[in-house]
Each structure stands twice: as C-alpha cells, then as structure tokens.
Amino acid sequence: MKPVESLLEQCVRRQVRRGGPGGQRRNKVETGVVITHQPTGVEAEASERRHLKENLPLAVRRLRLALAVGVREAPLPSPSLRWEARCRGRRLVVSESHEDFPALLAEALDVLASGCWDVSAAADHLGCSATQLVGLLRRWRPALELVNQHRAKAGSHRLK
Structure with a gap:
C-alpha cells in the first residue's frame, strides 16, 4: 500500500461548495474538498479548480505539508x-x-x-x-x- 493511501485511510473527506472564478457551475456543484486527518485534527482544503478530481490531489498535498510542519515524531537513529x-x-x-x-x-x-x-x-x-x-x-x-x-x-x- 502506498503511503498516501494509508494516510487517506486515517482521514475524513468531505466535499464543499466554494465561490470564485468558474461561474455558475462552480457555485452550485461541490467540487471543493476538505480532508481532515482524524488522529491529529489537521485539515487541508482545495477548491480552486472546477473539478473534484483536480482538487483532491491538491488537498492531499496540502495535508501532507501541514502534517509535516505540525506533527512531530521521534527521529530515526539514522536517516531514512x-x-x-x-x-x-x-x-x-x-x-x-x-x-x-x-x-x-x-x-x-x-x-x-x-x-x-x-x-x-x-x-x-x-x-x-x-x-x-x-x-x-x-x-x-x-x-x-x-x-x-x-x-x-x-x-x-x-x-x-
């Protein structure tokens, strides 16, 4: 299993509507996504694209970066x-x-x-x-x- 897939198993994903450029379709269709990492409560969101499949990878990346900065673990004895x-x-x-x-x-x-x-x-x-x-x-x-x-x-x- 890939690390991203195992990360997403620990997350709750919800779709949201957000306004902005893209017109009527964007305003009435839930193309934005918010991902919440359950163990830590860290959230990431992406809604700037018109399609959910384009916003999801952006939100996952933002979540990974937020976790990298916000969650500390004991380091390994030597570099990974x-x-x-x-x-x-x-x-x-x-x-x-x-x-x-x-x-x-x-x-x-x-x-x-x-x-x-x-x-x-x-x-x-x-x-x-x-x-x-x-x-x-x-x-x-x-x-x-x-x-x-x-x-x-x-x-x-x-x-x-």
Missing part, C-alpha cells in the same frame, strides 16, 4: 532510505513539487526538534550540509517560521 536516496555528497536534491518533499521536510523537522533546533547538528545527523538543510526549510515558509519560532525561544538567531 528516502533521505539517503535524495542526499548526494552532502547535497539534498528534491523539488518542492516532488512527492517526497513533505516526507523529507517532516524528517528534517523531527531531527531539528530532537536536537534543540540546532541546524548544524541536524545536518550532520542527516548527512547533508547546513546550507542544504536551511534551503529545504526555506522552500516551505511555514516550516522555516516554525524553526525560527523555536530558535528564538532558545535564544538562537533566526534563519534567513
């Missing part, structure tokens, strides 16, 4: 196989539009959280450079803001 496949010569190679991006972001945030938000220590644990790790965080603003909030509480400087 997914992380190792994406990290070549201390360089992290992944596009923010790739399916692996939310999982890599979650893993990075879990390692950062377990190490008092120390970027250098987290980068060493993950096998990439601190610059690459900050670059990953910078690609999803809520993740960078989360790290900066915790770093400010700890008295560390903000990441840019």
Whole structure:
C-alpha cells in the first residue's frame, strides 16, 4: 500500500461548495474538498479548480505539508532510505513539487526538534550540509517560521 493511501485511510473527506472564478457551475456543484486527518485534527482544503478530481490531489498535498510542519515524531537513529536516496555528497536534491518533499521536510523537522533546533547538528545527523538543510526549510515558509519560532525561544538567531 502506498503511503498516501494509508494516510487517506486515517482521514475524513468531505466535499464543499466554494465561490470564485468558474461561474455558475462552480457555485452550485461541490467540487471543493476538505480532508481532515482524524488522529491529529489537521485539515487541508482545495477548491480552486472546477473539478473534484483536480482538487483532491491538491488537498492531499496540502495535508501532507501541514502534517509535516505540525506533527512531530521521534527521529530515526539514522536517516531514512528516502533521505539517503535524495542526499548526494552532502547535497539534498528534491523539488518542492516532488512527492517526497513533505516526507523529507517532516524528517528534517523531527531531527531539528530532537536536537534543540540546532541546524548544524541536524545536518550532520542527516548527512547533508547546513546550507542544504536551511534551503529545504526555506522552500516551505511555514516550516522555516516554525524553526525560527523555536530558535528564538532558545535564544538562537533566526534563519534567513
């Protein structure tokens, strides 16, 4: 079973109507979707497209990113196989539009959280450079803001 399918088994999905561009059809047909992750209560929504089948993948992606930022787990003792496949010569190679991006972001945030938000220590644990790790965080603003909030509480400087 794919990770996305197992995630959706833990979710409740409901269709919604939303206004906006697209005219009469969009205003009277439930083409928007809201997905709620039952164990955590995290929600994600997509309604900007005219068809449910186009909005569903957007909502799933948003849910995965929201979970990556909002839910912490104990990190693995060593980087995951997914992380190792994406990290070549201390360089992290992944596009923010790739399916692996939310999982890599979650893993990075879990390692950062377990190490008092120390970027250098987290980068060493993950096998990439601190610059690459900050670059990953910078690609999803809520993740960078989360790290900066915790770093400010700890008295560390903000990441840019």
